[in-house]
Amino acid sequence: MLLQEPFDLKLTLASGQFFRYEDLGNEFLLLTQGKAIRLSQQGNVLSHDGCDEMYVRRLFRLDGEYGAALTRLGKDPVLAPIIVRYPGLRLMQQDLHETIIGFMCSVQSNIPKIKMNLRLLSEFCGSRIGDHAFLPRHGIPLDPVLVRQARTGYRAKSLVAANVLLTHDFLEQLQTADYAQSHALLCSLPGIGPKVADCVCLFALAHDDAFPVDVHIARAMRTLFPKSHLTDEKRVRAFARNRWGKDAGLAQQFLFQWARDNLRG
DNA sequence: ATCCAGGAATTTT
């Protein structure tokens, strides 16, 4: 398929919002929603196998208003020089249940370990198609021993408890609710607090005003806005919402990338 | 060996 607006597949996949993929060198293998998808990009040509073009467009939000959001954010003198460093970095719209499980694993962890947890969770508790393993389905009981064997540590208890609460009905409520309602519903689940809830709102529900504040984002914001007294994460969130509004989520994605590249430590 | 990592839940001031 031919890309009309900027899109960097490699950068977007590696930006910490999606974990179920592997870099095979010449292409990427994505394991999501029972599909093994192979993607590769050369310039403005994006090749897909294992799903149709509509699926790719939805997953990477290629029909959204990316360009317009970039234009608005580019008017921010602090953000502008950061945005231009990462052309084609986009927000995804992933499977809701998989995103919830993924970011429950992300608590006090790191990306390689999260990917390992989800790989093991898929092998031990999920479904299998050929030599590919997929995450367990929502709403079903998970074996606590197997979840623990996926090296999920103290998160195992919450994962087991949450998955039975994630019924089709509950997920449907999440999909139809607005940002505030979705955030509250997510926070009612065990093992999910404001940060993980914001990640789910942003990466699965396309609530673009969500602004997940982790240690990296907090550091970045205090570095970029030293006079703004961003003492706690509540103030960071309020500042971002006030400054970027509906574009806060996309701003966060650039800030997270910038922090990883420049503020290590 | 010691410390920290895309925090959340619980306990203590």
Added chain:
DNA sequence: AAAATTCATGGA
């Protein structure tokens, strides 16, 4: 209400 502590596990 805010601050401190605890919770597995892997990697630096």
